[in-house]
Amino acid sequence: MTPDRTLKATAYRRGQEQVRRRRRARQVTACRANDMDAQPLPQHSVRTWATLLHLSGLIGFFLSPLGVLLPLAIWGAYRRRDAEIDLQGRLALNFQLSMLVYLLIGLVLLLLMSGVVIIVFVAAAELYCGIDAAIHAARGDVYNYPLSLRFLSVGPDAHQLHIA
DSSP states (O other), rough: OOHHHHHHHHHHHHHHHHHHHHHHHHHHHHHHHHHHOOOOOOOHHHHHHHHHHHGGGGGTTTSHHHHHHHHHHHHHHHTTTTTHHHHHHHHHHHHHHHHHHHHHHHHHHTTTTTTHHHHHHHHHHHHHHHHHHHHHHTTOOOOOOTTTOSSOOOOOGGOOOBBO
């Protein structure tokens, strides 16, 4: 290859890299604009989505991995549009992840013949707390799950909030 062709090929590659960088910059700017332009949800819709966050975790009562994935999907889609959904989603995800950890501990202990009690307790707690949290969310209250580990921070005053 001649030196002239090598220089042209190098210039072409550099030009292509600049085009790719510009495209990426435009995509990032568009994503940020979409986040900022998201319309706030009406209050009745906020309560509906907050209730569905907690009820979707009940699917974990039957299909354990979906108990985390569905609240995660709802929270991810709506958390930037409303602070209540962000808070309710964090609380629901903390609880679902905690129940998953407790279930795994129960399954390990099941091998030692003592995990049945833990598994039954986890199932009962998930069913009761999920329904109770959905009722509180429908009223606009914040429900703090018992025995919930804090994987996602929810703030120190979360138990004192009441959404009008």
